[in-house]
Amino acid sequence: MIFPKKILAGVLALIILGAAAYFIFFNKKGKTTTAKAGEETAQPAAKPEESALPVKVVPVKRGDLVMRLESPGEAFTEKKIALKTEVTGTIKNLNVKEGKHVRAGEVLVEIDDQEYRLKWERSEALRLKYLSDLLLDKQFAPPNKEMDAAAVERIKKAEQDFSKTGSLYGQGMISREDFEKAKRSYETLLIESGVKQAEVMAAAKGLTQAEIDAKIAQMELERTKIRAPFAGIISDIKVSPQEYISPGRELFTLVDISKIKVQARVLESEIGKMKVGYEATLRFSAYPGKTFKGHVEAVSPLINPEDRTCAVHIAVDNTKEEIKPGMHAEIEIAADIYKDRLLVPQEAVLVRGGRKLVFVVEEGLAKWRYIEVGLENKDYAEVLDGIKEGEMVIIEGHFTLAHDARVQVN
Numbered sequence: 001m002i003f004p005k006k007i008l009a010g011v012l013a014l015i016i017l018g019a020a021a022y023f024i025f026f027n028k029k030g031k032t033t034t035a036k037a038g039e040e041t042a043q044p045a046a047k048p049e050e051s052a053l054p055v056k057v058v059p060v061k062r063g064d065l066v067m068r069l070e071s072p073g074e075a076f077t078e079k080k081i082a083l084k085t086e087v088t089g090t091i092k093n094l095n096v097k098e099g100k101h102v103r104a105g106e107v108l109v110e111i112d113d114q115e116y117r118l119k120w121e122r123s124e125a126l127r128l129k130y131l132s133d134l135l136l137d138k139q140f141a142p143p144n145k146e147m148d149a150a151a152v153e154r155i156k157k158a159e160q161d162f163s164k165t166g167s168l169y170g171q172g173m174i175s176r177e178d179f180e181k182a183k184r185s186y187e188t189l190l191i192e193s194g195v196k197q198a199e200v201m202a203a204a205k206g207l208t209q210a211e212i213d214a215k216i217a218q219m220e221l222e223r224t225k226i227r228a229p230f231a232g233i234i235s236d237i238k239v240s241p242q243e244y245i246s247p248g249r250e251l252f253t254l255v256d257i258s259k260i261k262v263q264a265r266v267l268e269s270e271i272g273k274m275k276v277g278y279e280a281t282l283r284f285s286a287y288p289g290k291t292f293k294g295h296v297e298a299v300s301p302l303i304n305p306e307d308r309t310c311a312v313h314i315a316v317d318n319t320k321e322e323i324k325p326g327m328h329a330e331i332e333i334a335a336d337i338y339k340d341r342l343l344v345p346q347e348a349v350l351v352r353g354g355r356k357l358v359f360v361v362e363e364g365l366a367k368w369r370y371i372e373v374g375l376e377n378k379d380y381a382e383v384l385d386g387i388k389e390g391e392m393v394i395i396e397g398h399f400t401l402a403h404d405a406r407v408q409v410n
Contacts, residue, residue, distance in 0.1 A: 052407055052408035053407050054408050055359075055366070055397035055401075056396035056397060057392040058392070059390055059391070060343070060387055060391045060393055061342075061389060061390075062341065062342055063380075064340070065337070065341045065382055066337050067334075067335050068332040068334055069332070071264040071266055071312075072329070072330060072331070073264040073314070073329040073331045074326065074327070074329065075262050075323050075325055075328075076263065077260055080254070080256070080325070081253070081254055082250050082251075083109075083252060083253070083254055084248055084249060085109070085111065085245050086223045086248075087111060087116065087220055087223045087247060088244075088247060089111040089112045089113070089116075089224065089244070089245065090112045090242060090243070090244050090245075091111060091239060091240070091241055091243050091244075091245060092110045092111060092242075093109070093110040093241070094109055094240065094241045095107060095108055096108050096109070096252060097237070101231070101233055102231065102234060103231050106227060106228045107226070108251075109225070109226040109251060111225075112224070113221055113224035113225075116223075117221055119217045119220070120221045123210070123213045123214040124214050124217070124218075127213070127214040158186050161182070162182055162183065165178075165179060165182040166179070226251070230254070230256055231256060232254045233255055233256070235252065238250055239251050255325070259315065259318060260325070261313050261316065262316060263312070263314075264280075264311070264314060264333065265304075267309055268303050268310060271310045271312075273336060274310075276298065277296060279293065279294075279334045280294045280331055280333045281294075286327060292323065293316070294314045296312055296333065297313050299311075299313075314333070338382070342383045344358060344381055345379065345381075345395055346379060346380060347396070348393040349371075355370050356370070359398045359401055360387060361392045364406055364407065364408075366394065366404065366406075366407045367404065369386050371383050371385065371386030
């Protein structure tokens with residue numbers, strides 16, 4: 001029994017010695033590894049090269065600074081009429097349709113003219129009969145003798161006096177009664193002298209009235225054809241072919257939009273800056289991002305007492321017919337022009353610490369410059385101090401830039 005105990009003790013001693021050796025060996029290896037790692041960490045890492053930030057630049061330049069007034073407005077056209085009939089009858093031909101372009105003088109509506117043609121032919125025949133009777137009348141004899149110089153001078157003076165009387169009557173300086181009296185006196189002189197003999201004879205024989213009736217009949221016949229008074233576009237048709245119409249019946253509207261006007265409303269305090277001929281820029285909600293050019297054509301002499309504004313009429317070329325009457329417009333009108341100013345775009349101007357600055361590019365680096373700003377409009381700022389003409393200022397990519405940041409100009 002003693003022998004086994006010795007063997008067991010020896011085995012136990014060997015196990016303890018092996019565990020101790022294992023612990024010592026791996027403890028040294030761990031320290032070596034940690035030391036090497038520490039040495040590698042202690043070495044300085046290579047600093048990466050700073051990347052350039054992309055930016056867009058423009059040169060500082062001199063130019064005119066235009067101060068503009070802004071105003072809402074509405075488009076309208078002066079050439080717009082509602083065509084109406086002047087005679088009674090049935091529409092024989094209706095040569096229009098909505099949106100059709102027509103030429104000046106083009107026949108748009110034809111009314112049945114049979115009744116009017118017969119009336120004109122009857123009046124013309126009666127006129128010719130009276131004329132024939134007058135020419136065959138033995139009592140009709142145009143004056144053959146020449147008037148003496150005194151008679152000619154008397155008629156010439158009477159004509160001048162009557163002309164002056166007519167001028168005074170037109171100016172409201174004499175009454176109608178005085179005018180009619182002078183007229184009768186003048187006509188009596190012409191009849192007595194024989195100048196009006198032919199006209200007197202024609203009136204006596206009924207020819208004069210017949211000629212008047214024939215002219216009236218001819219006018220009514222011509223009114224059966226309704227023509228375009230100017231070139232334009234047809235809209236708002238209110239009649240149909242074969243419809244019976246009476247005088248005064250509205251047929252349709254004719255409008256010319258090749259030239260449009262826009263009425264702006266300018267404040268009373270700013271109206272002194274408005275001049276005929278000034279340029280204007282217009283924007284319509286129907287065409288986002290597009291601008292139209294016009295000019296001030298007229299400035300109203302009246303002030304609206306309700307909103308203390310003055311109407312300013314702006315003429316706009318509209319050959320493409322994009323602008324329609326009634327469209328709303330936002331208008332900018334050139335009011336003051338300041339010549340030869342040092343200008344930078346508003347996109348270049350930043351505010352930091354309550355001061356205005358711009359970034360300029362020097363040898364690939366962004367340098368900020370505090371600037372003193374003078375007059376400004378929506379697009380440009382006048383620079384009084386801080387930069388020079390020709391320097392390149394950054395207008396894109398500069399909101400987060402720092403001084404001396406490396407940049408790449410695109």
